[in-house]
Amino acid sequence: MTTTTLAALVPLLPFLGAAAGLLTGRTAPGFVRPLAIVPTVASAVLAVVVAVRQGGGETLDAATQLTPTGSVPIDLALHIDGFAALVAVLVGLVACCVQIYSTAYLRDDPRYPSYAALVSLFTAAMLLVVYSGDLMVLLIGWEIMGICSYFLVGHYWETPEARAASLKAFLVTKLGDVPFLIGLFALATDAGTFRITGILDAVAEGRLDHPTLVALLLLAGVAGKSAQFPLHTWLPDAMAGPTPVSALIHAATMVAAGIYFVARLLPVFAASAAALIVLAVMAAVTMVGSGLAALAQDDIKRVLAYSTIGQLGYMAGALAVADRGAAVFHLLSHGAFKALLFLAAGVVIHAAGTNSLAAMSRMGALPRRIPDAYWTMTIALLALVAIPPFAGFFSKEAVLVAAEHTALGDSTAAPTAAGWTILIAGLLAALLTAAYATRLWLLAFRGHGADAPDHGREPRAMTGVLWVLAIPSLGFGLTYGYLDDWFDSHPLAPTLVTAVLGTGTALTGAVVTYAAWRTLRARDGARFPLGATVAHPDASPSAVEAEAVEAHIPAYGSISSAPDPTDPGRLLLGPLHAPAASGFHLDAVYHALFVRPVLAAAELVRFLDREVVDTYVRGAGTGTRWLGTLVRRAQTGNLQTYVSVLLAGTVVLAVAAVVLSHVNAGS
DSSP states (O other), X not given: OOHHHHHHHHHHHHHHHHHHHHHHTTTOGGGHHHHHHXXXXXXXHHHHHHHHHXXXXXXXXXXXXXEOOSSSOEEEEEEEOHHXXXXXXXXXXXXXXXXXXXXXXXXXXXTHHHHHHHHHHHHHHHXXXXXXXXXXXXXXXXXXXXXXXXXXXXXXXXXXXXXXXXXXXXHHHHHHHHXXXXXXXXXXXXXXOXXXXXXXXXXXXXXXXXXXXXXXXXXXXXXXXXXXXXXXXXXXXXXXXXXXXXXXXXXXXXXXXXHHHHHHTHHHHHTOHHHHHHHHHHHHHHHHXXXXXXXXXXXXXXXXXXXXXXXXXXXXXXXXXXXXXXXXXXXXXXXXXXXXXXXXXXXXXXHHSOOBHHHHTTOBSXXXXXXXXXXXXXXXXXXXXXXXXXXXXXXXXXXXXXXXXXXXXXXXXXXXXXXHHHHHHHXXXXXXXXXXXXXXXXXXXXXXXXXXXXXXXXXXXXXXXXXXXXXXXHXXXXXXXXXXXXXXXXXXXXXXXXXXXXXXXXXXXHHHHHXXXXXXXXXXXXXXOOOOOOSSTTOOTHHHHHHHHHHTSOOOXXXXXXXXXXXXXXXXXXXXXXXXXXXXXXXXXXXXXXXXXXXXXXXXXXXXXXXXXXXXXXXXXXHHXXXXXXXXXXXXXXXXXXXXXXXXXXXXHHHHHHHHHHHHHHO
C-alpha cells in the first residue's frame, strides 16, 4: 500500500469510528469501547508507518481536485513533511492514551458513547489539519475541532460551570476565527491558490501584496485557537470538562493547531517584521502572565491549564524568531508531558475526592495511595520545569537558543527586538514555571493531616497509560541529535549559555518556592480538617461535585473555603495574588467592554420591538377594528335606509360631475 493511501487512512479511521459510535452507541453498547479504541490505535500505528516512510526526507505531496470553483480551486491535498509526520504520531499516541484512560475514568457515565465518538471525531479533525495540503480542507478540520470542544467541555451540562465554559470556549475561539477566515481568503487571493505549496512559492517569489495585513488576520485566529493573549481566557474555564478531554485539548489537539498552522506557513509571517514583533509581544505577555496566574490557582487542573498557556507562549516565541524547528520540537515534547500531567491529575482527583490543592495539602499518605500517579507526575513536572535530562529541558532550550541567536544578530530571519523580547520573557517564565510546578507538587503530595481516603487501587487502564507517556517525557529530548532531518536539518542542541541560564532560573524558582513553603509550615503549624476549596472565587460547589461525579466518588463539598495559609504562592506573589487568581480580571474587562454593550444593545432592540414595532402592529389592528365598528353601524338591515343612502350618493355624484364639467369648460 502506498504512503499516500496510508496517510489518507490516518484521519479517516477515527472519523469512521466516530460515525459508527454515534450510530450504534444506543443499539449496541457492547461495541462502543472497541469502536473508540481500535480505530484510534490503528490510526496511530499508520501514522508511525507514514513517519517511518517519510523519514524526514522529501515532502510528500498529493492532491486531487475536490470541487471546481471557477476561480481559486479547492483540492483534497496531502502535504506531509517531517513536522507533519511527527505531530501526527503525537496526536495518535495521546488520543490512544485518552481513549483507553476514559474507558475506566468514565466507565459508569451514561453519556460515554457520545463522548467516545466525539473524542474520535476530535482526533480525526486534528489529523486532517496536520496532513492537509489545502487551506480550505484544513479549515474544515479547524472548525470541527471547535464544535467538538463545545460538546466535550460541556459534557457535564448539568453544572452551570460546564455550560458556561463550553459556550465561552466556542464564542472566544470563533471570535478569532472570523478574521482568520478573512485572512485565508486574502492570502489565497494574493497567491492565487489555497494549496500550501503554492502559497509558499508565492512568498518566495514576493507575490504577496499585503503580507502584514494577512499575517495579523491569521494571528487573530491562532490566538483564539492556541489560547494566546488576549484570547486565552477560555482555556482555564474549559477545565469544567472531563479530565481526559483536558489532556487531549491541551496536549495534542485544538491548542496545538494554531502553533502548527503558523509553523506550516511561517514564511508568510516572516515576510512581515511587524507581524513577528506582534507575535513576540503576544507570546511574551502570555508566558509571563500565565505563569503568575498559575502560581495563584487552587484548582489543580486550572494550574495545569495556565501552564499550557505559558508553554504555548514558548512555542509562539520560537515562531516569532522564525524558528519553526524549535517550536515544533517543544510542541512534541510538551504534548507528551502535558498529557501525562492531566491524566495523572485525574488519578489524583480520583484518590483525593477533590481538585483543590488546599484540600490536598491537608491530606496525608496521598503518594502511598497512588504511587503510579505520584512518580509519573513527578517526572512530568520535572520535564515541565525543564530539568535535564528530561524532555522539556531540550525543547525549551531550543526555544531559548533560537531567541539568543536572534537577539545577538546571529540570525537575521527575525527582528532583533523580537529575539530580546522572547529571551527575557522566556527566562522569567522559566522561573515562574518552576515556582508553580514546585508549589503544585508540595501541596498535592506533601500534605499533613488525616490520611487521604482509600478508594482502592486505581484501574490499570488509568495507571498504565501514565507509564506509557512517562517514557517520552523522560527520554524524548535525548533524541534531538537524531531528529535534525525531521526539522529541516536544523540543529536543536542547547548552548552552554542558555543551558546555564535556563536551568539556573528554574532551580532558583524551585528553591525559593520550597523555602517559602518551609517557612510557612514552620510559622503556622495548625492542622486543618479535610475539605475541598472551590478553585474559582465565583464558582459554586457544583464544580467540586462535577469532579466527584467524574471520578465516581462522593464529593466532600465546600467544607472549608478558607485558603491554605501554608500556600507558598501567597507569600511569593504578595499583593499580586488576588488579581492573579482571577486571571488579572480580564474576564471582567471583557464583560465591561463587550458583554455589557451587547446586552445593552439587545435591551434597546427589545425596547424598540416592544414599544415601537409592536405599537405599529397593535395600531394597525386597532384601526381596522374601529373601521369595522363604523361600517357595522351602517348595516342596519332597513331597506328604506339603504335606498335613501344610494339615492343621496347618486345625487352627490351627479352634482360633482356637473361642477367638474363647468370647471373644465372655463379653463
